[in-house]
Amino acid sequence: MTNKDFFRLMIKLFGLYQFLLLIFTSLPRNLQLLFNDFFSISSIITLILITLFILAVYYVFVKKPDLIIDFFKLDKGFDNNEITVSNLNSDTILQIGMVLIGGFLIVDNFGYFISSFITYFKISYMSENLESLKIFESLILGGANLILGFCLIIYRKQIAKKFQ
Known part of the structure; x- marks a missing residue:
């Protein structure tokens, strides 16, 4: 695996x-703002800009990572052009990344979900x-x-094949 391949992954x-x-x-959050402001021009423009930003992040980071590598010259200045990994290929590294992202989503949102669940039933019971x-x-x-976190962990092989 070359340095450029590693940074691309x-x-x-x-x-x-x-x-x-x-x-x-x-x-x-911005959809909520749109409905709270009753479709005002500023909320519609904000929603369009946020949507364009999300699509730009997807395009630059997922579809065209070479733009970032070339801009920051991430693959330059190394003694070796190759990274030696014994049994790891790009598919395995992607799967490990999917497990890490899914695990982080689960760990980060589990307490928040349980707390919201309990609070919702307490408040809805009262009034x-x-x-x-x-x-x-x-x-x-x-x-x-x-x-989403569970899906990333469960379907990591299928998702990793889509990114190859």
Whole structure:
């Protein structure tokens, strides 16, 4: 594996993680802003800009990582052009990255999901109010991140084949 291949894999993994975080954190918040402002021009423009930014992150980091490697000259200045790894190939490294990203999503959102779950039922039992709806939204977001983390771990081989 060459240095450029290694950096390409790392940038793709980082890009995938950032893309998933942006999709499941930034986009729902801005959709909520859109509905709260009753489709005002500023909220529509903000949503369009956020969507374009998310697509740009995906394009640059996942589809065209060579742009970043060439811009920062990441593959220059090494004594060897090859990285020797005995039994690791790019598919295995991608699978390890998927497990790490999925594990981080699970660990990071498990407590948040359980806390939101308990709080939602406490508040909804007491009364119907706006706070219950906000807690429900955070419950859905935490649940989606947990499901995504489990899917990344379970389907890591299929996902890694898509990135080859």
